[in-house]
Amino acid sequence: xxxxxxxxxxxxxxxxxxxxxxxxGRASFGGVVAALVFDRMAHVVTPGRPMRSMQVSFVxxxxxxxxxxxxxxxxxxxxxxxxxxxxxxQNGEPKLVALASFGGDRDSEVEVDxxxxxxxxxxxxxxxxDYVEGVTPEFIQQIEMRWAFGNLPFSGKGGRELGGWMQFRxxxxxxxxxxxxxxxxxxxxxxxxxxxxxxxxSSLSWAxxxxxxxxxxxxxxxxxxxxxxxxxxxxxxxxxxxxxxSRGELVALSRQTVTVFG
Numbered sequence: 001x002x003x004x005x006x007x008x009x010x011x012x013x014x015x016x017x018x019x020x021x022x023x024x025g026r027a028s029f030g031g032v033v034a035a036l037v038f039d040r041m042a043h044v045v046t047p048g049r050p051m052r053s054m055q056v057s058f059v060x061x062x063x064x065x066x067x068x069x070x071x072x073x074x075x076x077x078x079x080x081x082x083x084x085x086x087x088x089x090q091n092g093e094p095k096l097v098a099l100a101s102f103g104g105d106r107d108s109e110v111e112v113d114x115x116x117x118x119x120x121x122x123x124x125x126x127x128x129x130d131y132v133e134g135v136t137p138e139f140i141q142q143i144e145m146r147w148a149f150g151n152l153p154f155s156g157k158g159g160r161e162l163g164g165w166m167q168f169r170x171x172x173x174x175x176x177x178x179x180x181x182x183x184x185x186x187x188x189x190x191x192x193x194x195x196x197x198x199x200x201x202s203s204l205s206w207a208x209x210x211x212x213x214x215x216x217x218x219x220x221x222x223x224x225x226x227x228x229x230x231x232x233x234x235x236x237x238x239x240x241x242x243x244x245x246s247r248g249e250l251v252a253l254s255r256q257t258v259t260v261f262g
Contacts, residue, residue, distance in 0.1 A: 203258055236258065241256075
């Protein structure tokens with residue numbers, strides 16, 4: 001199944017089996033798991049309240065090719081903001097838990113423009129991260145990335161920045177917030193250029209804000225991602241990232257804590 005088909009499966013049945021071509025090692029790709037839970041949460045919220053902020057805890061790996069249940073529950077619905085909890089459960093155990101705040105627009109005197117997007121080479125001039133069986137994660141078959149910032153993982157060259165352009169290899173029917181969430185988590189942890197040998201990493205927690213009114217996105221548009229390391233050590237890395245359109249418009253902000261095994 002492609003991403004849109006998995007979204008539709010959850011909408012119809014509240015359950016999904018993520019195929020192995022969306023895997024990341026022994027687990028399903030965390031970005032698509034988080035996106036499926038988000039979409040379930042979005043469907044229980046009062047219309048007109050887009051997601052403003054989401055916190056995700058990756059409790060355990062979602063095994064590919066096995067059914068999992070996707071759940072959502074409204075914790076509180078106020079005049080302008082809805083607080084929602086979502087989770088994905090497999091074999092009776094929670095694998096991902098998310099809290100999200102959905103909010104309608106408010107009248108405000110505060111208006112501050114976003115900082116400008118970083119300068120990056122055009123997509124055509126950036127080297128692609130190709131899928132290599134047994135080397136790259138399986139989900140690279142689904143998401144295309146073009147390197148614009150920083151060094152490659154396992155190069156031993158270090159550096160505080162990492163990122164580039166990203167899009168789905170198969171153009172989706174629409175470009176929803178769920179599609180953005182899946183793309184944002186595709187990039188490897190920014191700490192990986194510091195090691196020379198292959199080591200395992202895992203997302204521990206993730207906080208994502210989507211900026212609204214969100215810039216208009218066509219299904220085939222590229223997004224630009226740039227992550228920076230705040231601090232890394234004792235087996236953990238702390239990073240922050242921004243996501244922009246090709247026109248330089250801010251789309252989302254991301255913070256992530258990853259564990260490094262080695």
